Amino acid sequence: MSIRTCLTALLAASALVAFHPTTSLAAPKTELVLAIGGEPDDGYDPVLGWGRYGHPLFQSTLLTREADLSTTPDLATAWSLSDDRLTWTVKVREGVKFSDGTPLSAKDVAFTFTETAKSGGAVDLSVMESATATDDETVVIKLKRPWITFVENFYSLGIVPAAEYDAGYARKPVGSGPYRMVSWTEGEQLIVEANPFYYGKTSPFTRITFLFTGEDTSLAAANAGKVDVVSVPATLADSLPNGFKAVIADTVDNRGIVFPMLRNEGKTDAGGYPIGNDVTSDIAIRKAINLGLDRKALVDAVLLGHGTPAYGPADGLPWSNPEGRLDEDVDAAKALLDQAGWAPGGDGVRVKDGLRAAFDVIYPSSDSVRQGLAVMLSEQMKALGIEITPKGDTWEGIGRLKHANPVLFGWGSHSPQEVYSLYQSDWAGIESYNAGYFSNAAVDAHFAEAQAAESLQASYPFWKQAEWDGKTGFSAKGDAGWAWMVNLDHVYFVSECIDVGETQIEPHGHGWPITSTLQNWKWTCN
Numbered sequence: 001m002s003i004r005t006c007l008t009a010l011l012a013a014s015a016l017v018a019f020h021p022t023t024s025l026a027a028p029k030t031e032l033v034l035a036i037g038g039e040p041d042d043g044y045d046p047v048l049g050w051g052r053y054g055h056p057l058f059q060s061t062l063l064t065r066e067a068d069l070s071t072t073p074d075l076a077t078a079w080s081l082s083d084d085r086l087t088w089t090v091k092v093r094e095g096v097k098f099s100d101g102t103p104l105s106a107k108d109v110a111f112t113f114t115e116t117a118k119s120g121g122a123v124d125l126s127v128m129e130s131a132t133a134t135d136d137e138t139v140v141i142k143l144k145r146p147w148i149t150f151v152e153n154f155y156s157l158g159i160v161p162a163a164e165y166d167a168g169y170a171r172k173p174v175g176s177g178p179y180r181m182v183s184w185t186e187g188e189q190l191i192v193e194a195n196p197f198y199y200g201k202t203s204p205f206t207r208i209t210f211l212f213t214g215e216d217t218s219l220a221a222a223n224a225g226k227v228d229v230v231s232v233p234a235t236l237a238d239s240l241p242n243g244f245k246a247v248i249a250d251t252v253d254n255r256g257i258v259f260p261m262l263r264n265e266g267k268t269d270a271g272g273y274p275i276g277n278d279v280t281s282d283i284a285i286r287k288a289i290n291l292g293l294d295r296k297a298l299v300d301a302v303l304l305g306h307g308t309p310a311y312g313p314a315d316g317l318p319w320s321n322p323e324g325r326l327d328e329d330v331d332a333a334k335a336l337l338d339q340a341g342w343a344p345g346g347d348g349v350r351v352k353d354g355l356r357a358a359f360d361v362i363y364p365s366s367d368s369v370r371q372g373l374a375v376m377l378s379e380q381m382k383a384l385g386i387e388i389t390p391k392g393d394t395w396e397g398i399g400r401l402k403h404a405n406p407v408l409f410g411w412g413s414h415s416p417q418e419v420y421s422l423y424q425s426d427w428a429g430i431e432s433y434n435a436g437y438f439s440n441a442a443v444d445a446h447f448a449e450a451q452a453a454e455s456l457q458a459s460y461p462f463w464k465q466a467e468w469d470g471k472t473g474f475s476a477k478g479d480a481g482w483a484w485m486v487n488l489d490h491v492y493f494v495s496e497c498i499d500v501g502e503t504q505i506e507p508h509g510h511g512w513p514i515t516s517t518l519q520n521w522k523w524t525c526n
Helices: 002-016 106-119 146-158 216-223 281-292 297-303 332-340 370-386 393-402 417-423 441-451 456-467 515-520
Strands: 031-035 063-064 071-073 074-083 086-092 127-134 138-144 179-185 189-194 207-211 229-232 244-248 254-258 307-311 350-352 360-365 389-392 407-411 482-488 490-495
Touching: 031 216, 071 074, 074 106, 074 146, 086 106, 106 127, 106 138, 127 389, 146 417, 146 441, 146 456, 179 254, 189 350, 216 229, 229 393, 244 393, 244 515, 254 370, 281 332, 281 350, 281 370, 281 482, 297 370, 360 370, 370 389, 370 407, 370 482, 389 393, 417 441, 417 456, 441 456
Parallel strands: 031 207, 031 229, 360 389, 360 407
Antiparallel strands: 063 071, 074 086, 086 138, 127 138, 179 189, 189 207, 229 490, 244 490, 254 407, 254 482, 307 482
8 A cells, every 4th residue: 555545544534533542531432443454355245255254244144252252143033953964944033124224034144145155255155055034034054964064154154135235245235234334445444334223232433444554554543543443463562552552362363384285296276386395295394393393482583472372273262182282392303304314414404315305485475474483484494404485475476386385374263164174185275275285084084073063062072083083183293284383362452442341262363353342342531
């Protein structure tokens, strides 16, 4: 974004609200300016994936999660799964209206699920056979096979109006959520206002401007008193402006490198881009990197302490298995490489059969945290005789390289479905899911048992076994398809006049996860 564009956005925000957070006698406010990122590339269409990481804001979902992640009904008043685990029956709240005043019924819910299944977008509903409204308040969803994580769509898939949904919906969304769109200037700002037809608990803040500015510009806006809430990366987390307090949200927002698992045999993906890497296809290299990582040092140096070491894709959640982790042990890493035939070369880089233990790690060049992690990873691996060259690129460029080069990705979800998508054999090479072509028959079998469980809670032991069952798994102790590095804290600078209440354990930072509890925010200054 140009400096001129940034200034335009800031001036627009300033015109909307005359506010300086250091003023102790500020009048009660009903308007906020937020600089928390999250502008979607595809617009605000849940059918295409909007709202997967955080509440969709414009649309309602069937269920929601409270700050403690407990379930609360939203559009659904009742929901049940048949004994054969193939049919969901959902009762839909009566009297709900979309933001244009038209009524919402079970037909809109069925339409949303059906349209999403057909769209081929970021939301995978391929397991769904049909979604049918049997009357105005009842939706019956039939599955092709038992799939317990299907219920996660009830929390994340915003409902769209069947009568008004078209190709332009993403830029002019109509929904039954707490807010409706006023205007969107792409790359600059989004203005929303309270939906007058909203049926749920409302926020005292009736108008919100979201600024889409870069990290430094957002912080500058906070220092100038032009915003009320700003999200900052760990590298800026100690730069608290006057009149603000730091709100630290625990997360499952992780960072790690995915390893290409196949050898480079000249194969290409659907786009004609190469698949495979002769170095990382060796399990000894992958396990040695996991053993050689000083994750605490990464947290301290790159995140400035605002995070925790990561050992898997869902650390601390009920379906993760800490038994699969490998703790730092540089000597064991060196011994493993020696045993596998990776001998130290004259330049300090190990060699096996004429192949140097050297490769690039790709990261998005716009992300300062991932850059820092990649650089420090490179330094740490020198002790093992592994040469890693960090290389920044655009997401478009990463798309061409991600099946043949390790990539520093970020994930993190409230659902074990994401674990499935990262390691299930059938998902190899699908967009950024399973980018390394991980494949393990035992892991697939454990996943199948998990999906066939009678409830999400009953599935947890099988997800854990997929990570490590005592013999194999997707974890570092198993096939080591990833080297997970850190879990990020989400750091927000919030006006001292705003109480955001308890925050959720937040998922990956796409969208606006902090706004999931917006209805509980309060203005505290008189």
